[in-house]
Amino acid sequence: MMPQTQPPLLDVHALSVRYPDSAAPAVDAISFSVAAGETLAIVGGSGSGKSVTARALMRLDPDAGYGGAIRFSGDDVLGMSARQLCALRGGGIGMVFQEPLSALNPVMSVGAQLAEALVLQRGLSGKAAQAEMASLLQRVGLDDAQRMLASFPHQLSGGQRQRVLIAIALAGSPKLLVADEPTTALDAHLRLQVLVLLKSLARESGMGLLLISHDLPLVRDFADRVAVMHEGRIVETGETASLFGAPKHDYTRALLAARSARLAAPLPQDRAVLLQARGLHCRYRRSRGWFRAAEHFDALKPTDFELARGETLGIVGASGSGKTTLGLAVLRLLREAKGDVDFHAGSGAVAFSRLAGPSLRRMRRHLQVVLQDPFASLSPRLTIGDVVGEGLRVHQPELDPVERRRRVIAALAEVGLGAEVADRYPHAFSGGQRQRVAIARALIVSPDVLVLDEPTSALDAHVAVQVLGLLAELQRRRGIGYLLITHDLAVVRALAHRVMVLKSGEVVEQGTVDAVFAEPAHPYTRSLISAAALP
């Protein structure tokens, strides 16, 4: 017996996955292997087939058709009976899902869900199960096991939930842990903590780890090897160091370049102030019953800032830091927001925050918004032409349909879409194309200020960089002032001239992008920058 030729833990050979209602296979003849104790990262954009691959390893999709071979510890997974599969799922391979809130059952306590896994996988119950649960929680870094076991999912934070999911996946002592986008729903610094935890768990118990992610730079410090997937195929695979050092495939290069791009348009000569906010704040009143004083919650503490023509002000912060509140407050889309916003039109300052009714609606033309979710921001029952032309209907009702259509097509052309899309409905378009439509909808009324609320966070990295490039080009051409709201420091660095860091509704640091990124003064900024793992 030769010691060196031990078979890998997981060996996937020419695997194809095909769904009954689609012609093209979701996964097309991919091969990879994971050895015990090794971490393989599969990286790709949405629709690249990476999650399908993860689910195929345990045959989780009952109606999918499989081809090729999956060998786990030498056993043929595709030939397994239903009983063998049950033993494989959880016992041989553990799985951590993307969205911890929906992967946990909201009406069962953490203890009950963990016990369920222990009973199923190991037949433990009673005292032994209690002890094992406590030790599992300990391993995933959750102290105070008693309180944790009695808690329900909604009482935990996002990071705690993800740790609980990992504990459940570990309950059957799997030999391979599959983590499908385990950190996508988490804030940047929680992201690193969870990855560090996964890596250390894999190392201490000799587990194989299969890490599925859309974020190539993120996996750099954690994976031994990386496989890049694109349109159902593995386009490049290699040792982490060599893949990052000398990427061979165009797609890999695009993914790597996406997060290091600097696209900001040069600032114009005349730096006329466009927008001025003074003491902008937002306070929510939370009633605590009839006889007790109401509580107050400051979503945004009084904030001052200015925005010049042709300039981008980046507003960064973790979720819940009040950055979206700030954007909506500037746009007068929040009733609770107070404070002054002056808009400097050609003729002089307009107190935008004092307007109401029709005069406010007329003024809205000058301040437009591009929102985060390109799937929710277009009404599914209007054609693209109707969506884009809506601003004209409201602000220039005198235009006849022919002229309106001409302008719609011009606006679509400006964002790089052809005239033929005007008669289609949003469902026919990809996320990046929809985001272009959303930009065209804002552009058609010739705004002076554009609030970009997480404009690229729902897009794949290489699509995001195209959209950011488009935004920079539009700014250079039209001199629009951008208020760029994002949690992603790479986006700020790509597009912004100045940056403002928000934490719990308060500005903790502001300055030019170069200065803040080179020498962050506030510890919170420093932690954000280090967590972002910018290339």
Next chain:
Amino acid sequence: MKPILEPALEGVLPSPGPDAPDLPLSPWRRAWRRFRMQKLGYFSLVTLSVLFVLSLGAELLSNDKPLVVRYHDAWYFPMVQTYPETEFGGDFPTPTDYLDPYIRDRLNSDGNWALFAPNRYAANTINYFAPSPNPAPPSRANWLGTDDRGRDVLARLIYGFRISLLFGLALTVIGCALGIVAGAIQGYFAGKIDLVAQRVIEVWSSMPELYLLLIFASMFEPSLLILLVLLSVFGWMGLADYVRAEFLRNRNLEYVLAARALGLSDWQIIWRHLLPNSLTAVIAFLPFRMSGAVLALTSFDFLGLGVPASTPSLGELLAQGKANLDAWWISLPTFAVLVGMLLLLVFIGEALRAALDPRADA
């Protein structure tokens, strides 16, 4: 090979949508296409529509007056004009009874002729010349027999079917209009308006509908209009809840925020954005609401609280069938018409529900 990533801006040419269909179909058109693929539901819709259109022309199908009369080289149109019997050689200046064998004889002699409807009775025609006592079993004269007052059962079924469907349609339309308006206002404005309106609805819906109807039926002369008003007043609340929930969900979506940022007024947002996106549930409910309305009218008529006795109605026929159990020709055909109509509506509803299933759009 083709580069996967174009340079930042120069290459942002439109790539055709990955699954863009050749024809730009609106979501409604796609739902219609899915509906048409539901064979049973589509067939039911066609059948019901044909029957409904036919019943709208009931006067041409079942009438005691001839459509056209040629009498002594003059044209007569008894359907639109009432002629005294003296016109056709009768003795009295009363409106002509065209079932009278004497008149019939006159109309068929000397090159005169009359074109009758296929069934020679209107809803309230009493055949005074029937050979057997009422209720009379089916015969060559009365194809489905007569009821206990001597009126032709087939004629009453045809007219009753029409009234049932028209009433169901009217009640559904009114109920939907009220429900959509109420639900839209609550859902869109939410907050205090919603809170108050919800309490009003709770109070309103706890009123004992049946007793109110009984009381009103004894206060007013019973008529279709009173029944329509009373049932409408109570019939909109369930639908309002659905529309409200849809609006509450949709008003938080980003396209509404974008529309507000564009400067659309509240009514424009409701009309252009929220309403089209909130109507799937309403439409899927339409056939079921209609069958409910038909059934409500039938029940009230059965209890004698609905339309006056002269109005042809399925409920009244059922009541007669119950009173004359041996006259199977009253109860069985009525039962068949009612079951057929309700079944068609339910099949349409099932197919609509399947066609509008949001999961089918994936």
